[in-house]
Amino acid sequence: MNDEVLRLHLEPDRPIEVAELVGTLSSLAHQFRNFVESEGLPVGDDGARLLIASVTPGSIDINFVPDAVSTAAVLSPVIPHLELIRKFADHIKWLLDGFSVGKKKHDQAEVSIKDCDDAVNIVRPTANNGGNQQIQIINGDVNLTVLRIDAAEARNVLNSAALTKARMQTKNADTYQRVPLVWTRVDRNSLKKSGSSPDKAKIEDIDPQAKAVLFTDEMASLKEEMIKDEDNVFRNIYFVDVQASRVDGRIVSYRVVGYHGKEPLE
Numbered sequence: 001m002n003d004e005v006l007r008l009h010l011e012p013d014r015p016i017e018v019a020e021l022v023g024t025l026s027s028l029a030h031q032f033r034n035f036v037e038s039e040g041l042p043v044g045d046d047g048a049r050l051l052i053a054s055v056t057p058g059s060i061d062i063n064f065v066p067d068a069v070s071t072a073a074v075l076s077p078v079i080p081h082l083e084l085i086r087k088f089a090d091h092i093k094w095l096l097d098g099f100s101v102g103k104k105k106h107d108q109a110e111v112s113i114k115d116c117d118d119a120v121n122i123v124r125p126t127a128n129n130g131g132n133q134q135i136q137i138i139n140g141d142v143n144l145t146v147l148r149i150d151a152a153e154a155r156n157v158l159n160s161a162a163l164t165k166a167r168m169q170t171k172n173a174d175t176y177q178r179v180p181l182v183w184t185r186v187d188r189n190s191l192k193k194s195g196s197s198p199d200k201a202k203i204e205d206i207d208p209q210a211k212a213v214l215f216t217d218e219m220a221s222l223k224e225e226m227i228k229d230e231d232n233v234f235r236n237i238y239f240v241d242v243q244a245s246r247v248d249g250r251i252v253s254y255r256v257v258g259y260h261g262k263e264p265l266e
Contacts, residue, residue: 004085006063006135007138008133010060010062012130016060017128020128024122027117027121031095032088033050036066048066082139089135093147099156099160116164119157120162120165123155126154127154131151134149175241176244178240178260179203180239181239184210185200186233200213212253213254223256240260241256
């Protein structure tokens, strides 16, 4: 086995659901396949594969080695093993940085809807469970951290990627960013993604009347984040990104695709 590996390092504050971790691994594998193809590397009939070399207990350390390297080395020595790992790590950093606050944003032409899904899946364990995650390059005794994201940054990436996806899917929909939402009715035991919703809120920047509030699949934990630890959610203003759904030109509901914090309602 090569001494060089790519490592996903997770330090969650709470246990991670298996489905969340599987989603992260699947999205990393998908990004690796796309990356190898974009580099023009020859691969076998099964395509480029990212293999798990080892898993370390405690903090979650998952070491990966690229299977495509063995095929590429035989057919065309285009890129050394370590260089491939470094370039792929840089690719993941580029993907996540493009959805991060304070970084150069992706042009929509640069990313696909699946790229948005992958970015969401990669950061979801940290966004939902706290702590931090890192992308590292291990070369013998040398440990290089290429990317480190804490929970707040992970939530920013998740929100931004979900909003970008929503815009790409519904280019003709009315999308509003960082608008103030005030709840008028909240069901703490319900999360509606489609259909009728027991939750209603006013966004007076868009319409003075209260409308039904829905959440995207990617924002499944967003409602909990907005209302947790609040005895009275009606005393706050919540700053959100929403898509307004219309029927015959009249707004009938808001779909929340991003959340940027809250402050007391005066």
